[in-house]
Amino acid sequence: MSLISSRAVLITGCSSGIGYCVAHALKKRGYTVFATARLPKDVAQLQKEGLESILLDLNDSESIQTAVHTVLERTQGRLYALFNNGAYGQTGAVEDVTRDVLRQQFETNVFGTHELTRLIIPTMRQHGEGRIIQNSSILGLLALPYRGAYNASKFALEGLSDTLRLELTGTGIFISLIEPGPITSRFRANAYKMFTQNIDMEQSVHRTHYLKITERLKTKEAVVPLTLPPESVLKRVIHALESSRPQPHYYVTLPTYFLVTLKRFLPYRTMDWILRHLG
Numbered sequence: 273m274s275l276i277s278s279r280a281v282l283i284t285g286c287s288s289g290i291g292y293c294v295a296h297a298l299k300k301r302g303y304t305v306f307a308t309a310r311l312p313k314d315v316a317q318l319q320k321e322g323l324e325s326i327l328l329d330l331n332d333s334e335s336i337q338t339a340v341h342t343v344l345e346r347t348q349g350r351l352y353a354l355f356n357n358g359a360y361g362q363t364g365a366v367e368d369v370t371r372d373v374l375r376q377q378f379e380t381n382v383f384g385t386h387e388l389t390r391l392i393i394p395t396m397r398q399h400g401e402g403r404i405i406q407n408s409s410i411l412g413l414l415a416l417p418y419r420g421a422y423n424a425s426k427f428a429l430e431g432l433s434d435t436l437r438l439e440l441t442g443t444g445i446f447i448s449l450i451e452p453g454p455i456t457s458r459f460r461a462n463a464y465k466m467f468t469q470n471i472d473m474e475q476s477v478h479r480t481h482y483l484k485i486t487e488r489l490k491t492k493e494a495v496v497p498l499t500l501p502p503e504s505v506l507k508r509v510i511h512a513l514e515s516s517r518p519q520p521h522y523y524v525t526l527p528t529y530f531l532v533t534l535k536r537f538l539p540y541r542t543m544d545w546i547l548r549h550l551g
């Protein structure tokens with residue numbers, strides 16, 4: 273058995289997009305992949321495609337605990353890596369996002385991911401090695417208008433992960449954040465669903481702008497300039513898994529490199545002007 277084939281990786285949110293791509297590619301590369309999804313129909317589909325797939329809904333503690341138990345049982349307690357990928361984007365002006373809608377965003381993107389990570393760390397500590405890879409976003413590094421809930425969730429993920437990295441120093445466990453800009457996936461379609469479901473557009477002072485947002489969310493990523501395929505994230509995941517010195521942060525797509533550089537050098541007011549026009 274090669275070193276890689278003995279390495280087990282758990283991935284969240286494999287029903288589509290980046291998770292789906294990374295799960296298949298890592299399996300081809302020789303990893304033992306646990307491709308999780310929150311709906312039974314997606315688990316069945318992934319299994320049909322030859323992946324080891326189990327249910328994991330980040331909004332449900334019992335589901336997280338059962339998935340971890342199953343994975344650790346099947347790997348004799350030895351999970352090499354966790355790719356925290358599952359999440360969604362809640363669009364809407366901050367003043368239109370209710371407490372419940374914000375809580376829902378954090379339940380999936382932050383609390384579920386955090387709970388899962390906490391359950392996995394002890395086994396990594398026990399073996400003196402491990403990789404935790406967080407699929408964050410350019411929107412975890414800078415804010416755009418009408419993305420407040422998603423921004424806040426990814427900023428929170430960044431904060432928790434940067435702290436965890438400091439606390440894991442010397443344990444053999446590395447944590448990396450991936451910061452993609454626009455990637456082809458079902459992200460926009462899913463964001464559109466949550467936007468129409470959770471935001472009262474008609475009653476909002478922002479309703480005129482919401483028409484533009486609606487048009488944009490209905491647009492396929494493929495026609496958005498500078499969008500890259502999920503394989504561009506896969507490249508960073510592989511580096512974070514296999515390098516002896518994984519990077520703390522991996523930028524993906526030109527917009528991420530460009531905007532992070534601008535943020536570093538421009539005054540706040542100039543940067544705000546640019547970000548307002550991107551929103």
Ligand SMILES: NC(=O)c1ccc[n+]([C@@H]2O[C@H](COP(=O)([O-])OP(=O)(O)OC[C@H]3O[C@@H](n4cnc5c(N)ncnc54)[C@H](OP(=O)(O)O)[C@@H]3O)[C@@H](O)[C@H]2O)c1
Pocket residue numbers: 284285286287288289290291309310311328329330331356357358359360380407408409410451452453454455456457458459460462
């Ligand atoms: N696409 C982009 O432009 C972009 C840019 C920056 C960062 N990202 C990040 O990349 C990651 C993957 O997104 P994607 O682009 O591949 O979008 P996607 O195609 O919408 O995939 C998101 C995945 O997360 C899953 N998910 C949602 N809620 C979940 C829950 N409660 N429990 C478990 N899984 C859940 C979805 O499952 P369902 O099918 O059941 O909803 C889906 O499998 C996310 O963390 C996202 O924030 C994406």
